[in-house]
Amino acid sequence: MDDIAILGVGMHPWGKWGRNFTEYGVKAARDALSDAEVGWEEIQFVSGANSVRCGYPGYVSGSTFANALGFTGCQLASSYAACASGATALSIARAQILSGVCEVALVVGAETTPKGFFAPNAGERHEDPDWLRFHLVGATNPTYFALYARRRMELYGDTPEDFAAVKVKNSRHGVFNPNARYTKEYDADDIANSPIVADPLHLLEICATSDGGAALVVSSLEWAASRGMTDPVRVSGISTVSPTYPNSVIELPYLASDSWAAVGDETMTFKDNIAGRAYEEASVSPEDLDFAEVYDLSSAYELDWYEHIGLCERGDAAKLLRAGDTALGGRIPVNPSGGLGAFGEAVPAQAIAQVCEMVWQLRGEAGHRQVEGAKVGLSINHGMFGHGSSVICTR
Amino acid sequence: MAAVEGLFTLDVDEPRLIGGRARSRGSYFFPKSLAGSDPACLGDEIDEVLLSRTGRLWSFTTGEYAPPAPYVIPGDEFEPYVIAAVELAEENLVVLGQVVAGVSVDELSVGMEMELAIDVLYSDDEHDYLVWKWAPAGIIENGEG
Numbered sequence: 434m435d436d437i438a439i440l441g442v443g444m445h446p447w448g449k450w451g452r453n454f455t456e457y458g459v460k461a462a463r464d465a466l467s468d469a470e471v472g473w474e475e476i477q478f479v480s481g482a483n484s485v486r487c488g489y490p491g492y493v494s495g496s497t498f499a500n501a502l503g504f505t506g507c508q509l510a511s512s513y514a515a516c517a518s519g520a521t522a523l524s525i526a527r528a529q530i531l532s533g534v535c536e537v538a539l540v541v542g543a544e545t546t547p548k549g550f551f552a553p554n555a556g557e558r559h560e561d562p563d564w565l566r567f568h569l570v571g572a573t574n575p576t577y578f579a580l581y582a583r584r585r586m587e588l589y590g591d592t593p594e595d596f597a598a599v600k601v602k603n604s605r606h607g608v609f610n611p612n613a614r615y616t617k618e619y620d621a622d623d624i625a626n627s628p629i630v631a632d633p634l635h636l637l638e639i640c641a642t643s644d645g646g647a648a649l650v651v652s653s654l655e656w657a658a659s660r661g662m663t664d665p666v667r668v669s670g671i672s673t674v675s676p677t678y679p680n681s682v683i684e685l686p687y688l689a690s691d692s693w694a695a696v697g698d699e700t701m702t703f704k705d706n707i708a709g710r711a712y713e714e715a716s717v718s719p720e721d722l723d724f725a726e727v728y729d730l731s732s733a734y735e736l737d738w739y740e741h742i743g744l745c746e747r748g749d750a751a752k753l754l755r756a757g758d759t760a761l762g763g764r765i766p767v768n769p770s771g772g773l774g775a776f777g778e779a780v781p782a783q784a785i786a787q788v789c790e791m792v793w794q795l796r797g798e799a800g801h802r803q804v805e806g807a808k809v810g811l812s813i814n815h816g817m818f819g820h821g822s823s824v825i826c827t828r
Numbered sequence: 829m830a831a832v833e834g835l836f837t838l839d840v841d842e843p844r845l846i847g848g849r850a851r852s853r854g855s856y857f858f859p860k861s862l863a864g865s866d867p868a869c870l871g872d873e874i875d876e877v878l879l880s881r882t883g884r885l886w887s888f889t890t891g892e893y894a895p896p897a898p899y900v901i902p903g904d905e906f907e908p909y910v911i912a913a914v915e916l917a918e919e920n921l922v923v924l925g926q927v928v929a930g931v932s933v934d935e936l937s938v939g940m941e942m943e944l945a946i947d948v949l950y951s952d953d954e955h956d957y958l959v960w961k962w963a964p965a966g967i968i969e970n971g972e973g
Contacts, residue, residue, distance in 0.1 A: 549896070550893075550895055550896050552895075552896035552897065553898065557898065559832050559833075559834075560859075560861045562862065564898055565832065565835075565859075566924065567895055567896065567897070567898050567899045568831065568832070568898040568899060568900070569831060569832060569835075569925075569949065569959050570911060570924050570925060570926055570959075571891050571895045571899045571909060571911070571926065572891075572895075572911060572924055573891065573895045576889055576891060576911055576924075579889035579890075580886075580887040580888070580889050580911075580913050581887070582889075583887045583888060583889055583938070584886070584887040584938065587887070587937065587938035587939075588938070628892065629890070629892055630892055630893060631889045631890055631891065631892065632889050632890040632892070632933050633889075634889075676865075678865055678866045678867060678868075679855070679865075679866065680865075681920075681922070682922075683886075683913055683922045683924060687862070688858065688859065688923060688924050689857075689858040689859075689862075689921050689922060689923045689924065690921050690922040691855075691865055691866070691921065692855050692856035692857065692866075692919050692920050692921035693920045693921075694854060694855060694856055694918070694919050694920040694921070695850070695853050695854040695855035695866070695868075696855070696866075699920065
């Protein structure tokens with residue numbers, strides 16, 4: 434797969450600002466355009482990552498952001514893939530660029546979130562698994578995170594102290610990130626003293642719902658070179674894969690996993706599959722990574738990702754953590770941005786924010802959270818119902 | 829009455845989940861309406877089947893805070909509850925459910941035998957709305973549930 438160039442990145446700081454999501458997206462887009470030294474009127478295609486919590490304008494984010502920046506007649510797309518929306522929007526922009534439909538594009542996502550648990554859409558829908566899991570089981574998003582965490586404890590001997598150590602690590606990284614929502618350095622006692630939400634996970638170990646916005650200006654390598662950018666950060670691989678059958682792990686928002694009775698092999702799960710496509714496209718393997726941005730929906734969830742992206746064998750993630758390998762200064766820093774632990778989640782912006790961090794790291798512009806000499810980074814997440822999302826950036 | 833029809837039987841002594849089974853492929857689904865994730869089942873007939881009522885505990889957690897609607901708080905005040913994911917004995921699929929009241933996480937461990945129960949999810953003036961729940965095997969027969 435050919436690379437595309439990332440010319441500019443921008444973010445609106447994460448927080449609980451309570452303002453119109455469009456405002457965050459416009460701020461991020463303007464910063465990305467300015468960073469790229471590209472004029473808005475030069476953008477040929479806008480790829481919006483949708484919000485489902487901000488009314489109709491959120492469902493048509495491409496035109497909402499284009500309108501707010503000024504209608505120029507450029508081409509638009511709006512896409513939703515839950516937490517994977519940002520990577521999906523980037524993948525559409527890449528396809529447009531590599532097919533020659535456009536040369537330079539803006540990718541943007543933003544959201545304003547309500548307080549507390551994410552809730553399903555209104556109405557009574559007996560065949561919607563998202564409705565059923567709330568109504569019949571009272572299973573919130575943290576329910577699933579906690580099931581995975583407990584399983585790590587029982588299968589691999591991970592401890593609540595390990596999980597807390599992930600949050601401590603990410604909070605130390607987030608202190609240095611001006612776009613992070615939480616810039617306090619937490620210690621293990623802070624976490625142990627916060628209330629349990631879903632045993633064994635404490636409030637401070639579960640991703641908050643945040644407001645925020647993020648944007649990228651991307652182009653063909655030729656267009657970048659025509660602007661004098663001969664060594665841009667490149668998107669070298671994107672994965673937007675679905676699960677493969679059977680996925681033996683019970684995933685949000687389902688009431689049941691797949692059955693492996695007919696196939697007999699339950700070892701390859703959805704999250705094991707996601708990074709593979711990105712590695713393949715980028716001709717990169719886990720040993721080549723200098724850092725990774727992973728979706729720490731909970732502290733324990735970050736440990737799952739170490740194994741799913743191939744940093745270690747299944748069950749060994751806590752060893753990496755305890756050795757300090759995944760902290761800044763370690764062998765393979767994970768979430769140098771501070772991750773969701775420091776940001777909370779602004780759904781359609783989050784996968785784009787992961788790419789913003791990769792760009793700052795690969796340009797050497799990440800300040801006190803810089804991974805020295807970083808050349809290859811990977812981001813990963815997934816959208817519920819089965820949207821994979823992973824991006825590999827190189828320089 | 830069932831809180832949602834068609835997902836489980838109301839046999840109080842031996843309740844069963846109602847799932848789907850692909851006729852030639854043999855894979856199982858719960859609920860039946862979500863049959864289809866197995867690509868080998870495309871075009872296969874999906875038969876309605878009653879699923880095993882026992883299995884091994886895959887994982888468990890608690891709900892310490894009231895979820896948003898459509899969760900209905902039973903009674904006047906929210907009470908925390910335990911949730912289990914159980915791998916069904918025959919079908920090799922993992923099914924979520926609340927755990928019957930009176931069982932704490934300290935009494936649970938991954939791999940232990942669990943069985944299906946029917947319990948009240950919430951009530952109004954006219955009906956008790958019923959749902960399946962999980963119980964450690966044996967406690968209901970022993971009269972402790």
